[in-house]
Amino acid sequence: MVLHPSSSATTKDFLACLTRNEPNIQVYVRGDSSYLPILESGIRNPRFYPYFITSVSGPRFIVTPLRDSHVQAAVICSNENHIELKVRSNGHDYEGLSYRSDVPFVMVDMFQMHAVNVDVKEGSAWVEAGATLGEVYYNIANKSDTYGFPGGICPTVGVGGHISGGGFGTLVRKYGLAADNVLDARLVNANGEILDKASMGEDLFWAIRGGGGGSFGAILAWKIKLVRVPKNVSVFTVCKNLEQNATKLVLQWQEIAPKLPDDLYIKLLLDRPHPVIVRSVNYTINATFVSLFLGGSQQLYDIMDSLIPELGLRIADIQEMSWIQSVLYAAGFDPHAPLEVLLNRNQTERKQIFKSKSDYVNQPLTRTALEGIWKIFFDKNVVVPHMMWSPQGGAMDRIPPAEIPYPHRKNLYQIEYMVWWDEQGTDAAERNMNWIQQLYTYMEPYVTKNPRASYVNFRDLGLGQSKNGTASYEEAKAWGLKYFMGNFDRLVQVKKKVDRGNFFRSEQSIPVN
The missing domain is CATH 3.30.465.10 (Uridine Diphospho-n-acetylenolpyruvylglucosamine Reductase; domain 3)
Known part of the structure; x- marks a missing residue:
């Protein structure tokens, strides 16, 4: 067992339990030379670094399992010693709930179990x-x-x-x-x-x-x-700004993207380029159309030319490649880069602080609604405003909303709102958090209602949270209905059945009462 000594009775009892169950398990505690590097390796949002200044917010123990029985031992010993346990796959929870808490806890970091x-x-x-x-x-x-x-x-x-x-x-x-x-x-x-x-x-x-x-x-x-997937797929990326009829193209995208053939996916990215980058004193909005088509370039061109010729797509804009190369392309790599870049667990990380929220749209936005978005994007107090619109339709329309807990099937598209910033301090954080909330509030008339839906993988504590996972059913409905809609009640019943003691919990976990 790898550990750092501590005089705490709880620490001794927990470590003794692990030794009984799995003598060779790897465990790190605060003060060990590997503790902080392991913890920081999976913190994907610098917004949460301040939490680890105190001993309360960071994990008391980090367990790095090599096999199933190591995870089993961590669960048994955490439960036996009444210590909260969190599991981190690679740290992409948007609110950092896999690696921070207001109470002492065990973090099981799964990075070595990656077969x-x-x-x-x-x-x-x-x-x-x-x-x-x-x-x-x-x-x-x-x-x-x-x-x-x-x-x-x-x-x-x-x-x-x-x-x-x-x-x-x-x-x-x-x-x-x-x-x-x-x-x-x-x-x-x-x-x-x-x-x-x-x-x-x-x-x-x-x-x-x-x-x-x-x-x-x-x-x-x-x-x-x-x-x-076919041996060859086709991709394109086309960017248009407001001076190039971006508003009209976004209106058209809403109408066609969810209705395209299942083999064709076109997402929409909305950004405001910085004036320094575009060498202009004026702001504009970029609408970037990013596509994956499970077919050839000529067929893709023909589809686009018939449905949205105003995009001005040229056959030269389309690249044919293997599916795995399209994975590189979508991730921002050169599609001809060595595939081994996919094995680097940190290479693509954006080291800026960020906040995200989400929505779903079931009726196309009007031109007036879009122009209101542009106005909010022009706020010079934020540096990197961003929206990603991901089309649904196709298979998503055909899968029943209760097939799995994800219920948001019959919508036109999903929206992710994001804002990034580099500046440290509470003023910068407040300014950017207020901006994304302003945009989210503005969008309320244009998105799903009763409830206003959100995507649980774009975790958002702004929807509501409990202290240490102790929310009642009524309290948890604030976020549970948004994430799971009609499936929330079934999730609660499953939780009561399999974890009546509420061992697995977080600020937005499924409640038991």
């Missing part, structure tokens, strides 16, 4: 929870050029949390969410038992595929279904 075992013959793969999406895609591509997986575009996202919340990516209109393509799973429940699909039962297996991380158990691994 990906692909079975091409069966068309499946077992993926440990600490694997990143980049590692999943890399290993699939090493075995096959006609299989892929419908996960997200950021290669450093951990699979454990990504699938737990749904998992939205460029293949969503063809194959649905990552969680729609899970065949089996292994987890440790609150009693310290290792369960698979057969032993956990239908309700728990349903809940973990989109019900959000940190409520039902410690995910050990997913068995995922691989999906067919």
Whole structure:
């Protein structure tokens, strides 16, 4: 056992328990030379660095398991010693809930459990929870050029949390969410038992595929279904500003993007380029259209030319490449870069502080609504305002809203709001947080209602939170209905059944009372 000595009775009892259960488990405590590097390696949002100045906010113990039984021991010993436990796949929870708390806790950091075992013959793969999406895609591509997986575009996202919340990516209109393509799973429940699909039962297996991380158990691994992709796909990126009719193009995008053939995905990015970058004293808005098509360039050009010729897409704007190269392209890499870049767990990280919120749209926005967005984007007090609009339709329309906990099926598109900033201090944080709240408030008339829906993987404590995961059912409805809508009540019933003692909990976990 790797540990740093402590005089705390709780510390001694916890470590003694681990020694009884797993003598070779790796454990780090505050003061150990590896404690801070391990903790910081998975902090993806610098907004949360101040939390670790005090001993309360950071984990009392960091457990770095190598196998399932190590996670099992951590759960058993945390429960036995009444210490909160959090599991971190790779730290992409937008509110940092996998690595911070107001009470002493154990953090199980899964980064060493990242095996990906692909079975091409069966068309499946077992993926440990600490694997990143980049590692999943890399290993699939090493075995096959006609299989892929419908996960997200950021290669450093951990699979454990990504699938737990749904998992939205460029293949969503063809194959649905990552969680729609899970065949089996292994987890440790609150009693310290290792369960698979057969032993956990239908309700728990349903809940973990989109019900959000940190409520039902410690995910050990997913068995995922691989999906067919052609040997060559086509991509394009076209950017237009307001002077190039961006407003009209955005209006048209709303009408066509959710209705395109399932093989075609076009997301929309809205940004305000900085005047220094564009060498202008005036602000504008960039609307960037980013596409993946499961087919050839000529066919893609023909579709776009017939539906939205105003975009001005040229055949020369379209690149043909393999599916795995399109993964590199979507992540911002050169598509001809070595695939090994997908294995770097930190390379694509944006080191700016950020805040995110989300919405869903089921009726197209008007020109007036868009012009109101542009006005808010022109606020010079924020440096990097951003919106990402991700189309639905296709397979998402055909999958019932109660098939898994993710309910937001029959919408036109999903919105992610983001704002980044570099400046340290509370003034900068308040200014940027107020800006994103202003935009979110402005959008209320134009998005889903009763409830106003949100995506749990874009975690947002602004929707409501509890202290140390102690919310009542009525309190938890503030965020639970937004994330899960009609599926929230079933998630509560599953929680009561499998974790009555509320061992797995966070500020936005599923309640038990």
